[in-house]
Amino acid sequence: MASKQMVHMNQGQGERSYVLGNAQQNRMKLLIEGAIIDLYSRTSTLLPEMMVIADLGCSFGPNSLSLVLVAVEAIHGYCLQFQQAPPELCVFLNDLPDNDFNTVVKSLVTLRRINDPVVVTGVAPGSFYERLFTSSSVHLVCSSSSLHWLSKVSEVLRRNQIPAYYINDHARREKLPMVLEAYAQQLRKDFRHFLELRAKELVTGGQMVVSIIGRHSDGIAPFHIWDILAQVLSIMASEGVIDKAKFDSFYVPVYGPSKDDLREIIQEEGSFSIKEFLVHDFLIDLDSALVTPSWIANQIRAVHEQIVVQHFGDVMDEFVRITERHWSLDTSLMQEEHVGLAMLTLSVTKA
Template sequence: MASKQMVHMNQGQGERSYARNSGIQNAQQKRMKLLIERTIIDLCSSSSSLLPDKMVIADLGCSSGPNALALVSVAVEAIHGYCLQLQQPPPELCVFLNDLPDNDFNTVVKSLVTIRRCNGPVVVTGIAPGSFYERLFTSSSVHLVCSSSSLHWLSKAPEVLTKNQIPAYYIDEHARREKLPMVLGAYAQQFRKDFRH
């Protein structure tokens, strides 16, 4: 899969780095805050009257810079808030950040210090480099998976479209409308296939 080696963010902290040019992604992540908080409440309340002793959270496609910890930080805070509300001890948390190997993990590792809490439960952090189309974690080990601006990357273009040389988007509006159901269906099928494995 050649694309996983070609697609990556600009590294470092410079003027053209992803860290300085990711405002749109940051806005998307802020809109996900309520969804993550609700998911944590559903996850914690469905497990039983007591929370599990340990919980694992993963962010697929974390990238680097100020957005790298945004989603998992919301999840960690939501878990802490839920536990405070129920007056239960919070579980030990393990947070994994994932992106392609060419990601600027040096910048990510430096930011991991901010997620650790001095007065809360232990938050263990780790990096899981690699494509999320490959196995990254042991079976049944992750409680919550977050992702923003990365799951739209499929492992490959749908075969039915490439075999028939059908582009994902036609400039001609008539052709676009005619082929749209087939194109949407092909991409949806490829997405389901990618995430079944």
């Protein structure tokens, strides 16, 4: 995660924890394997004796090692294929300091048991909107489903006390373009800054593979990517479960960009060239039979519980009850309202 608000995933590995889908892991896997091949092809005949891999926004649990394991295996496979001595590897897992790093450190034992190549592991707590590594020291950066988290909410909204989500339908439709433009501006600032930071940390020819929850359409989106959360909280405010004034001052530091948004920022910043850019429906990988009201509630809880509790107090049991009630009426609501959501997966090379 990126924002300095308490936005880490729920701790643990149960039904309240978030798990990356297999299809998305496979797409990341293909791009990471391609990045390793490209990285080696850009070096001289003397291959590097040491390589550094970093996963930014690693979270914890089943997904925390998935990307770096792919990278380690790809490097090992490449060296076997071309009968090269594998380099020593240094693997860093990054997330905000409030992340459950106890779980992360325990999972790192899996990597340290790999003897060929030698793998040294570590954690790098901090926001990825700050410097994390020394200059020209990292060969591969990975990040999965994290960069839609912003460093902060737009000051324009806070300063003018403009709610991110209006309970009244007419007001919400009227104000939505302005609200989303404020979010889009923050995304542009943050993503450009992210690229500038990584450009300093990556070696020349270094690779970066990231996935971001975004949208298909260009221009201003017709929805928040956290609409379901906002809808349920608005019902809770209407029913008096949470204070309406608190609801009006609640902002989630998340924005879903389009492919063109990211391409434009990357080209303007200038430190990276785009190799591959994949766009997939956000819901296409899900088994529709599994998308039950209970599943929806637990997924939202896994991602947003910490920030909701921080702002409203311990209201999650009531949140789950209302979520299940809302979507038990029509489970197709999720597909209808979020047809524009997309998973953006891209691979870039430092110039």
